[in-house]
Amino acid sequence: MSLLNNVFYFQNGIGVFANVFLLLFYIFIILCHRPKPMDLIFCQLTLTHTVMLLTGVFVWVTDMFESLNIDNDIKCKTAFYISRVMRGLSICITCLLSVFQAVTISPSTSFLANFKLKLKKYISYAFFYIWSLNLSFNSNLIIFVGGFTNVSETSQMKVTKSCLLFPISYIIKALILTVATFIDIFLVGVMLITSAYIVLILFRHQRQHKYLHSLSCPRSSPEKKATQTILLLVTFFVVMYWVDFIISSTAVLLWIYDPVIQSVQKLLMNVYPTITPLVQISSDNRIINILKNIQSKYYQIL
Template sequence: MFNLFKKAFFFQAGIGISANTFLLLLHIFKLHLEHRPKPTDVTSSHLAFVHIVNLLIEVILVSSELFESPHFGNDFKCKALLSLSRVMRGLSICTTCLLSMLQAITISPSTSWLARFKNKSTNDIFYILFFLWFLSLSFSSNLIIYAVSSSNRNQTNLIILTKYCSLSPMSYIIKGLFVTLTISGDVSFVGIMLLSSAYMVIFLSRHQRRSQHLHSTSLSPRASPEKRATQTILLLVSIFVVIYWVDLIISIFSILLWAYDPVLLGSQRLVANVYVTVSPLVLLSSDKRIINIFQNLRQKVHQLLID
C-alpha cells in the first residue's frame, strides 16, 4: 500500500509540475508580447508558480520517506519545508480567490459598483500579490517556531505531520490562536470565492435569458471569450472547494490520531494535490489565446515542412 501511494503521488506530481511549468512559460511569453497584460494573466502565472513550488516541496518530503533518508530529520529542514509548504497552500487559496474576484470584475456591467475596479493598472495586482505573500507568511509563522524533527524523542505529545517532522507541544492559548487565524482566513477566502462565483452565475443566467429574449443562439463575439473564461473560473472554484473540504476532513482525522499513519497521510497528500494538478490543465484547455498559439505554431511547422 505504501509503495502504491508513492507511485501514484510521483505520477500526479509529474503531471502537475509539467502542466504548471508549461502554463507559467506560456503566460510569461504572453506577458512579454503584450504591452498591457491582463491582471488575470499575472494572477494565473502566480498561481502556476505557487503550485510548482508546492509540488517540489512535496516531492522532497516524499522522497525522504521513500529512501529512508537518515540525514533529513533535523529541525531546520522541518521548519523550512513545512513552513514553505503551508505558505504555498495559503497562497493557492488566496490566488484562486483573487482570480475569481478579478473575473467577476471583468464581466461586471458598467452600471455595477464593481466596474470602478476595471481600470486598475496591472501594477496594483503586484501590490495585492505582495500583500497575500505577507498574509500567508504571517499565518504560517507558528511552524517556524514549533516544527521539529520527529527524532526528538525527548519530547512527548508530538503532533505527527510527516514521517520525519512533527509539531512540538504548545499552550492551548497559542494553539487556539493559530487554529482560529488559519480557519478564519480559509473560511474568509473560500466565502469570497463562493460569493464571486454566485455573482458570476447570476450574471451569466441573466445574460443567457436576455440572449434568448432577443432570439439569439449565441453571445456576441466580444462576450463569448468572457463567458468561456468565467465558466473556467467557476470550474476551478468548484474543484477547489470540494478538494478543500475533503482535505480538511482527512486532516482532522490525522491530527486526532497523533501518530504516523502512512495510508492516511498518503491519502491526504494525493487529495490535497488534486487541485494543484488539475488547475493548470483546466486553464490550458480553455484559454483561446493559448489554443491560437498552438494553431499558429502548427501552421508554421507545416509550412516549413512544405518548403
C-alpha cells in the same frame, strides 16, 4: 502504501509538467507582450502550484533517501513552511481570481463597475498583501515543526516519516487553528459569494440576449469562456479544500498520525494544483493555437 506513493508521484509528475509549461507561457506573455491583468493572476497561481508540488516531492524524496546530506531539522522546517505558504497563497489567489472576474463582468450600473479602471493598480497591492500575510502568518511552523529525533516521545506527532510537530499547548493550538480557520472560511465565503454573483450575471445576460441566439448552441465568447473556467476552478477548489480541511483539522485536534490517511490527504491537496493548469491550457485559445502550430510543424517535418 507503495500504490499510494506511485499514484502520488504520477500525479505530481503531471502537475509539475503542466504548471511549468503554463508558467513559461505566462512569463513569455508578460515579457514579450502586453499582459492582461488576468494573466498576472494566473501567473502567480501557476508559480504557487509549481512550488507546492515540487516541495511535496522534496519532502517525500528525502524521506526515501535519508542518506542525503541535508540536515533533517532544516529540511522539515523549510519544506513545511514553504508548503503552508504556498497553500495559503493558492486559496488567496483563487479568491482574488474570483473577485477580479466578478468585477470584470459586472454591468456598468453596478457598484463593482467603479473599480474596473483601477483593477491593475489594485492587483499589485493585492499581491503585496497576500504574500506578506502568508509569509508572516505561517512563520510559526519554523518553531513547531522539526526533524524526528525521539521515537519514544508520545507527545510528538509525526507528519511524515522523518518530520514531526513538537508538543503545543492546547491554548496555542486552538488559537492558531481558530485564526487559520477564520481566514480560510472568510476567503472561501468570498469565493462562493462572487461565484454566485457571476452565475447571476451570466443568467441575466443569457435571458436578455436570448433573442440574438439561434436554436443551435452559439459559440461562447472569450469573456464567457474565461468566466466559466474560473467558476469551474473555484468550485473544484472549494470542494477539495473542505475535504482536506476536515482531514487535517481532525489529525491536529486528535493528535494522531496515520501514514495512509496522510498519503490520501497529500493526494487530495495536490488535486487542485494538478487539475488547474490542465483546465487553463484547455480553455486558453492562445495556448491551443500554439500547440496546433507545433503539431502542424511536426507533421510537416515528418
